[in-house]
Amino acid sequence: MEREQFRVVIVDNDPMVSYISREYLARDRRFAVAGEFADGREALRFLRGGGADLVLLELRMPGYSGEELMKDLLENDIHADVIPVTAERSGESLGRALRLGAADYLIKPFTYERFRQCLERYAQRARIAAGLKTADQEAVDHLLHMAQAAAPPADAGSGREQRIMDCFRETPGRSLTVREVAQALKLSDVTVRRYLKRLVDAGRIVSDIDYNTGGHPRILYKLP
Known part of the structure; x- marks a missing residue:
């Protein structure tokens, strides 16, 4: 079942960045700002009450860092996803954020298009995960956007x-599955999946989830 809205908490000590994030979020009706905080500890108190699905977080928070907040979310079993929206550019910080479960990583200054991509990927992953009772490899690959992190195909x-x-x-x-395209072109499922994800990212085709299969859900692709 697809939820109506995702509740978002913005945690950033830069008022201008908080304002920009709030304005960008307002352009997508699937997301609603549930709270804004310039102090990580205040945000943690709010999040303990279960008030958010997603946290947009600056890692370079003074006194109590965003990374500390991420650790406390895990230790306190607070079920809110985190996307660092941060000026922190070091590979070490990126690695630590990913190990702490970051759903994405947005470096300041950011464009609206990149911000929108964060939201789109998050909403799609949440939608797929919410509809899965069991997972097959295709659903997992789609959920994690493995192809997006991979190098582009050579041709x-x-x-x-x-x-x-x-x-x-x-x-x-007509909507087609990975298997149908692979069989028609005599290519492997893995190869076709990479190209389909690339074409989805480019907006040349669109994807959807078919839950009415009587078993595993299927990823369907078609022209826009």
């Missing part, structure tokens, strides 16, 4: 990518 924009697009153009309006 991106031509060759196989063009052949995959032709599959959809030959059957306009």
